[in-house]
Amino acid sequence: MDNIYTPYLMNISDVTDEAPGVRTFRLNFQNEDEGKNFKFQAGQFALYSAFGYGESTFCIASSPTRKDYVECTFRQAGRVTNALSELNAGDTIGFRGPYGNVFPIEEWEGKNLVFVAGGIALPPLRSVIWNCLDLRDKYKNITIVYGAKTVADLVYKNELKEWTARDDVNLVTTVDPGGETPDWTGKVGFVPTVVEETAPDSKDTIAIVCGPPIMIKFTLPVLEKLGFKQDKVYTTLENRMKCGLGKCGRCNIGCTYICKEGPVFTAEEISKMPDEF
Amino acid sequence: MIEALRKKAEELLKNKTVDVVYGYGEGSVPERTRPVFITKPEDVNKLTWNKYCVYNLTTYLKKQESRKLGKPAIVVKGCDAKTITVLIKESQIKREDIYIIGVTCTGIGDPPATKCKACDVNTPLIYDELIGEKIGNKEFSFEERYAELDEYEKLSEQEKWDFWQKQFEKCIKCYACSSICPLCFCDRCIVDKNQPQWIDPSAHPRGNLSWNVTRAYHLAGRCINCEECQRVCPADIPLNLLNKKLAKETEKNFKYRSGYNVDDELAMATYKEDDNQDFIK
Amino acid sequence: MEKTLKKEKLNSLITGLKDKGYKTIAPKKDNNLITLCEIQEADEIHFDHVQTNNSIKEYFLPKTEKILSYTIEKTKVSIEEPEGFAVKSVVFGSRPCDAASLPIMDKVFNWDCTDKFWIERREAITIVTIACDKCDSYCFCTSVCLAPDAKQGSDVLLTKISDDEYLVETETEKGEGLIKELETVFSEPPSGTPDRQVATVEKKFEIDKVKPWLDENFVHKIWAEFSTKCIGCGACTFVCPTCHCFDIVDECTMSKGDRVKNWDGCQFKMFTLHTSGHNPRSTQDQRWRQRIMHKFKYYVEKFDNILCVGCGRCSRVCPADMNISEMLEIISTDEGQPEPVSKE
Ligand SMILES: Cc1cc2nc3c(=O)[nH]c(=O)nc-3n(C[C@H](O)[C@H](O)[C@H](O)COP(=O)(O)OP(=O)(O)OC[C@H]3O[C@@H](n4cnc5c(N)ncnc54)[C@H](O)[C@@H]3O)c2cc1C
Ligand code: SF4
Ligand code: SF4
Ligand code: SF4
Numbered sequence A: 001m002d003n004i005y006t007p008y009l010m011n012i013s014d015v016t017d018e019a020p021g022v023r024t025f026r027l028n029f030q031n032e033d034e035g036k037n038f039k040f041q042a043g044q045f046a047l048y049s050a051f052g053y054g055e056s057t058f059c060i061a062s063s064p065t066r067k068d069y070v071e072c073t074f075r076q077a078g079r080v081t082n083a084l085s086e087l088n089a090g091d092t093i094g095f096r097g098p099y100g101n102v103f104p105i106e107e108w109e110g111k112n113l114v115f116v117a118g119g120i121a122l123p124p125l126r127s128v129i130w131n132c133l134d135l136r137d138k139y140k141n142i143t144i145v146y147g148a149k150t151v152a153d154l155v156y157k158n159e160l161k162e163w164t165a166r167d168d169v170n171l172v173t174t175v176d177p178g179g180e181t182p183d184w185t186g187k188v189g190f191v192p193t194v195v196e197e198t199a200p201d202s203k204d205t206i207a208i209v210c211g212p213p214i215m216i217k218f219t220l221p222v223l224e225k226l227g228f229k230q231d232k233v234y235t236t237l238e239n240r241m242k243c244g245l246g247k248c249g250r251c252n253i254g255c256t257y258i259c260k261e262g263p264v265f266t267a268e269e270i271s272k273m274p275d276e277f
Numbered sequence B: 001m002i003e004a005l006r007k008k009a010e011e012l013l014k015n016k017t018v019d020v021v022y023g024y025g026e027g028s029v030p031e032r033t034r035p036v037f038i039t040k041p042e043d044v045n046k047l048t049w050n051k052y053c054v055y056n057l058t059t060y061l062k063k064q065e066s067r068k069l070g071k072p073a074i075v076v077k078g079c080d081a082k083t084i085t086v087l088i089k090e091s092q093i094k095r096e097d098i099y100i101i102g103v104t105c106t107g108i109g110d111p112p113a114t115k116c117k118a119c120d121v122n123t124p125l126i127y128d129e130l131i132g133e134k135i136g137n138k139e140f141s142f143e144e145r146y147a148e149l150d151e152y153e154k155l156s157e158q159e160k161w162d163f164w165q166k167q168f169e170k171c172i173k174c175y176a177c178s179s180i181c182p183l184c185f186c187d188r189c190i191v192d193k194n195q196p197q198w199i200d201p202s203a204h205p206r207g208n209l210s211w212n213v214t215r216a217y218h219l220a221g222r223c224i225n226c227e228e229c230q231r232v233c234p235a236d237i238p239l240n241l242l243n244k245k246l247a248k249e250t251e252k253n254f255k256y257r258s259g260y261n262v263d264d265e266l267a268m269a270t271y272k273e274d275d276n277q278d279f280i281k
Numbered sequence C: 001m002e003k004t005l006k007k008e009k010l011n012s013l014i015t016g017l018k019d020k021g022y023k024t025i026a027p028k029k030d031n032n033l034i035t036l037c038e039i040q041e042a043d044e045i046h047f048d049h050v051q052t053n054n055s056i057k058e059y060f061l062p063k064t065e066k067i068l069s070y071t072i073e074k075t076k077v078s079i080e081e082p083e084g085f086a087v088k089s090v091v092f093g094s095r096p097c098d099a100a101s102l103p104i105m106d107k108v109f110n111w112d113c114t115d116k117f118w119i120e121r122r123e124a125i126t127i128v129t130i131a132c133d134k135c136d137s138y139c140f141c142t143s144v145c146l147a148p149d150a151k152q153g154s155d156v157l158l159t160k161i162s163d164d165e166y167l168v169e170t171e172t173e174k175g176e177g178l179i180k181e182l183e184t185v186f187s188e189p190p191s192g193t194p195d196r197q198v199a200t201v202e203k204k205f206e207i208d209k210v211k212p213w214l215d216e217n218f219v220h221k222i223w224a225e226f227s228t229k230c231i232g233c234g235a236c237t238f239v240c241p242t243c244h245c246f247d248i249v250d251e252c253t254m255s256k257g258d259r260v261k262n263w264d265g266c267q268f269k270m271f272t273l274h275t276s277g278h279n280p281r282s283t284q285d286q287r288w289r290q291r292i293m294h295k296f297k298y299y300v301e302k303f304d305n306i307l308c309v310g311c312g313r314c315s316r317v318c319p320a321d322m323n324i325s326e327m328l329e330i331i332s333t334d335e336g337q338p339e340p341v342s343k344e
């Protein structure tokens, strides 16, 4: 019988420093067959292991349309993430996944998309953004509002440049007041305020929001004011996870196991959950 | 005694000296009591006192859920009261922030707890109000105080090691021993620290040994021998033997007994230029 | 299949099991505890108790177990799968409530994907239960749709029919296989109706009333009122046969490491603590609510079973005398309310 806790072995093929304490790994399967058979969809997550230290949960930050590799972006926060950041290109890490549900991007076809991300929460959106950009014809207007504390904290700086250059994407970047540099050309202000200013049309539009709880809390009412219905607003939830498989019992909010029935939820689904976030 | 206790509690709540009384109430079965938290004068009849009042209620001084109820009056036996002395010394509480209802006690538990055999605090050493007839506290010799170690100390080094190996093997790492201990008050216990991982989290022989030894060491010179950790251990590990042994060594080396006098200097947290041990210099 | 087992035949039974290659796990007295543990001889078995202190769960979900081993060599890692964890065994003399916990937990360990550590042990271990002929005031199996002679989860059920004789009933093919393997130990079933000595366990609450109350009362002051005394140790969850939460950690020395699964539980404050310091269940009343909700609502909705077999262990062991059946009594009867039920 297969051991559901056994990770794939992956090579770190590329390391990118995104921001202070934030790093992206590009990972390749050591076993080519495993790589060929591996499929995932935007929104899913995995457990990454630093052997000797343990496992940590990150979303898969690359797009399913980019085959052959997966990427993850993580912030150094504790035991495992510190150990991971000691690793270099060529080292081995473990990868268990993909787990969880997905963004229903097929249902979104023919609609406008508004992505709202704060801080380190761009990675989960990056997968779905690239996924939609790689299938650009299927969607109408694409707007991305992305904010971080300071300019240095913005992740994926090269991709931000690329999106700015594209005329089929409307990228609005912002930093918290005080976080700007003299040459900063983006906005200064908190994400919810900037969303309100940007005022994306809610008609025929799907909003996807990821960020720290406080940002989500203040962004949802803004979207509602702009006319977004709760079932048209998507977000992801993070809870402490260990197994990712519905076994270890720690990730539930009420009856919902975030690792299996999430991490992607609509604002409507979340509003029905008991208040235990 | 119960009447006097209830009357005092009612008075304290009525004139708002305190917001809550931590006391003993009727338990789920006749052979048990349970901690109760009385906030209304009309509820004081829930308070009781009998030989099943084993709990050291001072442990609720470290819990946010009970502290939320406001300024406490706390019912303590002589042994429990020693905890308060330590908590004051270790800057965990201020004397004026709690009201101590001491009860005189001639022994609890059925069969009687080990600690009661050589109890020298039948009347608490610290209290604001004493319930029950004051009893002259007995005095015991050093040997009498640690008599329960006699059998154990006869064992050879190897036998001692084997004994503890066998005992610790049973540990299930529920941490009830530290959760119940009023002097285990660290917000993040060393077992929860993983950088580095001081103690293996697994309940295997190595992890259990390091946990049990570390817990005991962190209580060395501080433990007041309430025996609560041993009472609650679901694996029936004689933790008290370990605590008692450390207490004995502390007394022998530092002439210090924990919880007896607020003016005593703490055995483990006092720095002296003229310390008679040279490692400290 | 029905047979009888005479007490004098116990020796032959235990030796028989050994000869057939089974490890035997049975209740044994160890100081103040009655522990389900490996035994070699029939006379080690303890009979005269209500309940063992440890539950049957540790033979399926051990307190700590290796789920992976690995060797690190420079940049390369090689993985070894643990083997030999599922040992052909018989649990002899566990109680019906413990046995009943097993099929309930099969559901979560089979949910969408199979945890082989649980399932392979389930296949390797045969359960021979002894129906309870006595109980204590903590037992409440009859309140959670079970009974002191419930058959769920047992491969063989033994019921005392006289001081020195048990009625043997097989409940599964595995049980039947076991009895056939050791045929000579058993006698023919008694003629006539045997006098089954089974305890009478008082019904403490109406289970049908529990879930509807929980559906409505996620926010209720009783959670905090009832749990102020709870010290948040994990004892109740660790002794519970149906609690199955675990942690996964790595333990490594230089180049060799193990990934281990350890018991964990929702009563610990660290259980849900995010790395950011945020904790969705930051107070003990939330954690106590999770325990009750999970057992009597969430699990019921997900898997159509109550996640409690009424063994009473959690209440017996609780250092603060938190009593789960008392909580359930309170919420299932309006009269039982210490104060009128009001949301606050
Ligand atoms: C679905 C999902 C997706 C995620 N995606 C990403 C992502 O893409 N990128 C990303 O960076 N993160 C992501 N996270 C968060 C990430 O999982 C955690 O930051 C990470 O697991 C931290 O692990 P660690 O091992 O380094 O910390 P550890 O040291 O292992 O922390 C273990 C536990 O110890 C405790 N702890 C540790 N340090 C402290 C402390 N200082 N204070 C209090 N308690 C502490 C906490 O209980 C913590 O849960 C995601 C989480 C989820 C659930
Ligand atoms: S109470 Fe007992 S079983 Fe639990 S951690 Fe302490 S020593 Fe181990
Ligand atoms: S270590 Fe045990 S005996 Fe000592 S104070 Fe703590 S609970 Fe009491
Ligand atoms: S209910 Fe009892 S056993 Fe469970 S955590 Fe609370 S105090 Fe510990």
Ligand code: SF4
Binding pocket: C236, C239, C240, C241, C242, C243, C295, C307, C308, C309, C310, C311, C312, C313, C314, C315, C324
């Ligand atoms: S919750 Fe308590 S009574 Fe129910 S199965 Fe678990 S230990 Fe037994």
Ligand code: SF4
Binding pocket: A249, C237, C242, C243, C244, C245, C264, C265, C266, C267, C290, C291, C292, C294, C295
């Ligand atoms: S009650 Fe708590 S420890 Fe037990 S299974 Fe449910 S969540 Fe896990």
Ligand code: FES
Binding pocket: A240, A241, A242, A243, A244, A245, A246, A247, A248, A249, A250, A251, A252, A257, A258, A259, A260
């Ligand atoms: S992470 Fe283990 S159950 Fe969800």
